Amino acid sequence: MKKYLFLLLLAMPLMFAGCGSDDDDTPSVSKSELIGTWYTLDDDWVLVFTESTVTQYEIWHTGGTYSLNSYTVSNRYTLSGNRITFEEGLSGTVAINGSRLTVSNGSETLVYTKYNGTPQQLMDYLNN
Numbered sequence: 001m002k003k004y005l006f007l008l009l010l011a012m013p014l015m016f017a018g019c020g021s022d023d024d025d026t027p028s029v030s031k032s033e034l035i036g037t038w039y040t041l042d043d044d045w046v047l048v049f050t051e052s053t054v055t056q057y058e059i060w061h062t063g064g065t066y067s068l069n070s071y072t073v074s075n076r077y078t079l080s081g082n083r084i085t086f087e088e089g090l091s092g093t094v095a096i097n098g099s100r101l102t103v104s105n106g107s108e109t110l111v112y113t114k115y116n117g118t119p120q121q122l123m124d125y126l127n128n
Helices: 001-010 117-127
Strands: 034-040 045-049 053-062 065-068 074-079 083-086 092-097 098-102 109-115
Touching: 034 117, 045 109, 045 117, 065 117, 109 117
Parallel strands: none
Antiparallel strands: 034 045, 034 109, 045 053, 053 065, 053 074, 074 083, 083 092, 092 098, 098 109
16 A cells, blocks of 8 residues: 555655745745645546645546546645645645646646536536
């Protein structure tokens, strides 16, 4: 199980090792903007942010149907300006523009879309 958790943490786009300087040109992000459900089909993840935790779900796409992997990972996080830092010390830069959440580690960037509902409701939406 530790190996699986480690692999998920490596795969989680938000969990980039922080290096170099912060991106001071990106506006601050507030927790109220971040709280909610975000997804990307480019990397097959759903992220659900609360006030202090983020829960990660993997999206499976088989036979034309979307579903969620039953195993989830939750981590505590802090947000300072545009910098998100997880309890393990990993961090990344975030920006929100409307319904788009951009996450970057300086060399790789992923864009998530906001969904107003639960991860299961998102699967229902994607399957229609």
